[in-house]
Amino acid sequence: MIDLVDVHKAFGANRVLTGVNLTLRKGRSMVIIGGSGTGKSVLLKCVLGLVQPDKGAISVDGTDVTNLRQGTPERDAFLARFGMLFQGSALFDSLPVWQNVAFRLLRGSLKKPRAEAREIAAEKLRRVGLSPDVADLFPAELSGGMQKRVGLARAIATEPEIIFFDEPTTGLDPIMAGVINDLIRGITSEMGSTAMTITHDMSSVRAIADEVAMLHDGMIQWTGPAGEMDNSGDPCVAQFISGRAEGPIETVR
Amino acid sequence: MNVLAIIGRAVLAMLAAVGRVTLFAADTVSHLGRPPYYPREFAQALVQIGYFSLPVVGLTTIFTGGALALQIYAGGARFSAEAVVPQIVAIGMVRELGPVLVGLMIAARVTSSIAAEIATMKVTEQIDALITLSTNPAKYLTLPRVLAATVVMPFLVGVGDIIGIMGGYLVGVERLGFNAGTYLRNTIDFLEPLDVVSSLTKAAVFGFLAALMGCYFGMRSGRGAQGVGRATKGAVVAASVLILAANFVLTELFFSA
Numbered sequence: 001m002i003d004l005v006d007v008h009k010a011f012g013a014n015r016v017l018t019g020v021n022l023t024l025r026k027g028r029s030m031v032i033i034g035g036s037g038t039g040k041s042v043l044l045k046c047v048l049g050l051v052q053p054d055k056g057a058i059s060v061d062g063t064d065v066t067n068l069r070q071g072t073p074e075r076d077a078f079l080a081r082f083g084m085l086f087q088g089s090a091l092f093d094s095l096p097v098w099q100n101v102a103f104r105l106l107r108g109s110l111k112k113p114r115a116e117a118r119e120i121a122a123e124k125l126r127r128v129g130l131s132p133d134v135a136d137l138f139p140a141e142l143s144g145g146m147q148k149r150v151g152l153a154r155a156i157a158t159e160p161e162i163i164f165f166d167e168p169t170t171g172l173d174p175i176m177a178g179v180i181n182d183l184i185r186g187i188t189s190e191m192g193s194t195a196m197t198i199t200h201d202m203s204s205v206r207a208i209a210d211e212v213a214m215l216h217d218g219m220i221q222w223t224g225p226a227g228e229m230d231n232s233g234d235p236c237v238a239q240f241i242s243g244r245a246e247g248p249i250e251t252v253r
Numbered sequence: 254m255n256v257l258a259i260i261g262r263a264v265l266a267m268l269a270a271v272g273r274v275t276l277f278a279a280d281t282v283s284h285l286g287r288p289p290y291y292p293r294e295f296a297q298a299l300v301q302i303g304y305f306s307l308p309v310v311g312l313t314t315i316f317t318g319g320a321l322a323l324q325i326y327a328g329g330a331r332f333s334a335e336a337v338v339p340q341i342v343a344i345g346m347v348r349e350l351g352p353v354l355v356g357l358m359i360a361a362r363v364t365s366s367i368a369a370e371i372a373t374m375k376v377t378e379q380i381d382a383l384i385t386l387s388t389n390p391a392k393y394l395t396l397p398r399v400l401a402a403t404v405v406m407p408f409l410v411g412v413g414d415i416i417g418i419m420g421g422y423l424v425g426v427e428r429l430g431f432n433a434g435t436y437l438r439n440t441i442d443f444l445e446p447l448d449v450v451s452s453l454t455k456a457a458v459f460g461f462l463a464a465l466m467g468c469y470f471g472m473r474s475g476r477g478a479q480g481v482g483r484a485t486k487g488a489v490v491a492a493s494v495l496i497l498a499a500n501f502v503l504t505e506l507f508f509s510a
Contacts, residue, residue, distance in 0.1 A: 045381070048384075048385055049384075050381050050384060050385070070384070070389065071287075071389055079384070079385060079386075079387045080387055082385060083385075084382070084385045086378045086381065087378070088378060090377055090378040090379045090381065090382035091379075091382075092374075092379055092382070092383075093379075094370075103386050103388075104386050104387065107289065107291065107388065108289060108387050108388065109387070110387075154386075
């Protein structure tokens with residue numbers, strides 16, 4: 001279970017998060033929606049410790065993780081439970097595809113023999129619908145959709161309990177977006193993972209969310225089960241879902 | 254008042270930068286004693302920084318050695334001291350020009366590529382990805398590069414010193430009419446162990462500075478293509494200036510009687 005209590009974060013004068021309270025239960029898939037630049041990515045990065053919140057507490061399964069120092073065994077153990085799919089895939093372009101997928105299995109505490117790591121990488125690539133011939137290509141030789149799949153394979157390589165997806169369908173055509181959504185839904189439910197996705201793509205929300213939270217003005221504006229999203233009664237949510245230019249959300253950002 | 258404020262702000266900014274670089278250097282060095290290590294990355298850096306820099310080092314020093322011989326001959330002729338060409342070429346190459354020119358070429362070739370690579374990794378969230386994959390960027394990216402540059406630079410400068418002297422020898426023997434045996438004998442007799450030790454020490458320090466600046470500016474890169482460009486430019490300028498400043502300090506330490 002992930003718990004955020006009163007999380008604040010500002011970059012200089014730009015106050016991005018102004019008191020976020022959010023609870024994500026184990027095994028559920030939560031999607032956080034909100035316009036561009038509302039701090040959705042910052043929120044994810046706060047949980048992972050890539051960005052230090054100014055104030056507030058973040059705990060995972062009851063353990064406070066807000067102040068874990070980099071390099072400590074506790075922090076390594078914490079990160080080992082996570083997988084993350086980055087917005088731009090963030091594949092290491094100096095390494096071939098299979099070494100990207102098996103990155104964690106080739107070094108550190110989860111190290112496995114090279115042949116075994118390669119075997120697992122091939123299996124994860126198969127799971128995301130890529131043929132074994134891509135294993136030896138470099139990320140720059142792949143299309144955007146294929147890179148997303150490789151990023152997904154890397155995120156699930158060690159079968160983490162918790163997976164974060166940062167705008168998984170941005171920049172993909174609608175069909176490829178649908179494929180990625182199905183993969184996310186299928187993989188998280190078969191692994192029983194807890195998932196947190198940030199997106200502004202409503203088709204993604206409908207495909208993968210158990211629960212929806214809307215981030216607006218640095219706070220969680222509304223949260224509830226995905227089925228109630230359409231009748232939330234919240235003007236911000238209603239405006240976001242319908243994509244109207246007029247409403248409580250200012251369009252000049 | 255305004256002028257004072259501007260000067261004060263600049264001084265404070267500079268001191269803060271010096272502090273940040275020092276902390277970054279101390280953190281990098283501290284990982285030497287703290288596993289995990291990444292030998293594969295270290296080996297790759299050795300090849301990239303060392304082996305692939307050899308052509309540039311050879312070309313830079315051979316032409317410089319040759320030009321140096323011509324200049325010393327022409328200058329020496331003004332007071333009938335043409336015969337000192339071998340000695341001055343040897344001392345000039347080994348003590349100063351070898352380490353400094355190779356250092357600057359490494360700043361151009363290696364610092365820029367390290368800075369651009371790491372900055373691009375930062376901009377495309379690859380550094381964040383490393384962290385989420387339980388890998389410390391300081392151990393995985395910075396330490397292998399800085400260590401490799403520090404270790405391999407003395408070899409490069411040693412090779413550069415020799416090729417520079419060879420450039421002087423070729424010009425001396427082919428163009429200026431020196432006797433080949435005498436030229437070599439004068440060179441060898443004149444060079445002292447301290448000359449070589451100072452040359453290689455300078456090399457190690459310059460290598461450390463060049464790679465460190467590449468990593469430091471890369472890791473602090475701003476966003477987008479412009480951020481990468483700025484990081485690369487800043488790294489090369491900082492590395493070059495630091496190399497020249499360190500060269501002065503080291504020369505002072507080694508040779509001020």
